[in-house]
Amino acid sequence: xQRRSAAILIADxxxxxxxMEGAQTRTLTDLIALRRDVWxxxxxxxxxxxxxxxxxxxxxxxxGAVAAVACALDLQAAMLRRNAELDEARxxxxxxxxxVGEVLVGADGDVFGEDVNLAARxxxxxxxxxxxxxxxxxxxxxxxxVCDFEDLGPQPLKNITRPVRVWRVSPSIVVPEPPTxxxxxxxxxxxxxxxxxxxxxxxxxxxxxxxxxxxxxSRYCDLAWPDDSLSRRHARFxxxxxxxxxxxxxxxxxxxxxEGRRLAAFDAAKLGPGMKIRLGEINVSVSDG
Numbered sequence: 256x257q258r259r260s261a262a263i264l265i266a267d268x269x270x271x272x273x274x275m276e277g278a279q280t281r282t283l284t285d286l287i288a289l290r291r292d293v294w295x296x297x298x299x300x301x302x303x304x305x306x307x308x309x310x311x312x313x314x315x316x317x318x319g320a321v322a323a324v325a326c327a328l329d330l331q332a333a334m335l336r337r338n339a340e341l342d343e344a345r346x347x348x349x350x351x352x353x354x355v356g357e358v359l360v361g362a363d364g365d366v367f368g369e370d371v372n373l374a375a376r377x378x379x380x381x382x383x384x385x386x387x388x389x390x391x392x393x394x395x396x397x398x399x400x401v402c403d404f405e406d407l408g409p410q411p412l413k414n415i416t417r418p419v420r421v422w423r424v425s426p427s428i429v430v431p432e433p434p435t436x437x438x439x440x441x442x443x444x445x446x447x448x449x450x451x452x453x454x455x456x457x458x459x460x461x462x463x464x465x466x467x468x469x470x471x472x473s474r475y476c477d478l479a480w481p482d483d484s485l486s487r488r489h490a491r492f493x494x495x496x497x498x499x500x501x502x503x504x505x506x507x508x509x510x511x512x513x514e515g516r517r518l519a520a521f522d523a524a525k526l527g528p529g530m531k532i533r534l535g536e537i538n539v540s541v542s543d544g
Contacts, residue, residue, distance in 0.1 A: 256359045256361055256362075257359070257360040258357055258358070260356065260357055260358075261317060261356075262317040262318070262353065262392065262395075263314065263352075263358065263374040264303070264314070264315045264316075264317065264326060264327055264374070265351070265352045265375050265378045266294070266313050266315075266349045266351045267310075267313075268286065268311040268347050268349060268350075269384075271286075271310070271311040282345075286311055286347070291450045291451055292337075293337060294330065296451065297326055298313075298326055299454065299478070300326075300329075300478075301323075301325055301329070302317060303315045303317045304317075304364075304479055304481060306366045307366070314365075314374075316358065316366055320392050320395035320396050321399050321400060323355070324388070324396050324400055327351045327353055328424070330351065331349065331385075334348065334349055334384070349383075350379070350382065350383060350384075351385070351386040352373075352380070352387055353374060353377065353387070353388040353424070354371075354373045354374035354388070354389045354392055355389070355392045373389060373412070373415065376412040376413060377389060377412075377421060380412075380421060381423075382423075385423060385424075386424040387421055387422065389419065389421065390419070390422065404424055404425075405425070406420070406422060407420075407421040440526075440541060440543055441453065441454065441456065441541075442539035442541060443539055443542055446480070446538075447537075452539055454469075456478070456500075457477075458494070460477050461492055461493055466491045466492055466494075466503075468488055468490075469490050469492060470485055470487050470489040470490070470505075471483070471486060472487045475488050480537065482536065482537060484509050484535030485507070485509070485534060485535040486507040486508050486509070486535070488505050488507075489505060489511065489534055490502055490505055491523075500541070501523045502532065503521060503522065504518040504520055504521065505520070506521065507535070508535075510533070510535070512532065512534075513526070513530065513531070513532055515531070527541065528541055528543055529541065529542070
């Protein structure tokens, strides 16, 4: 097994068993749509990776605590917007737990360890629609995010020997983007199984020396999407001096296609609004931000 430092986000749906008893097929269909349309795109947009799903729960790994907290806040805000359009019986509220520390990574990409278990216990403390974080995670993000932390004090947690200081993170606070961050372009389309894809390309990263690296695993790239048809580092997006958008294939296994033409390894093609790109088995159209 691999060891590495990571921030962990664990979410589940409050009252999911009760919802299943009343309307099993509808509830399961709604959960699948929620993962596809809200959870997975938000996790990917913040550079995270879905490590595991079980029942109504999802476990995501992030390289840093700031990204994990920002994703949790965005997830709760997105779910509130989604619920506003649904009948009351179909509204789902997530409880989210956040922690940071060392994790063990299995061959299948799942993560384990004491810090993962702590994130799960914190998730159980969160209110429906709420977020709970460890003291260690809060210390990692203070001064880097605009959000409220309410001190819940030391809390006894199951199978954890000593009480853990817990903080409630306000999901109603919108985390502003840094002044240098601006969505310059978007890639919108579908992945395997019809999963909706909406990827925002950050202007500051696109202009950087390395450009924006897109691929399957967040620890190898700037923007990740959990699809096995992608290589770990699949393609590079960058802006030229005039603001033109280019894509370059990074010797990917399943290729990068632009308007039906497969790019040679390390070959680049200029993109424009409406142009079609195929990255592995993900099909997207280019649109400006």
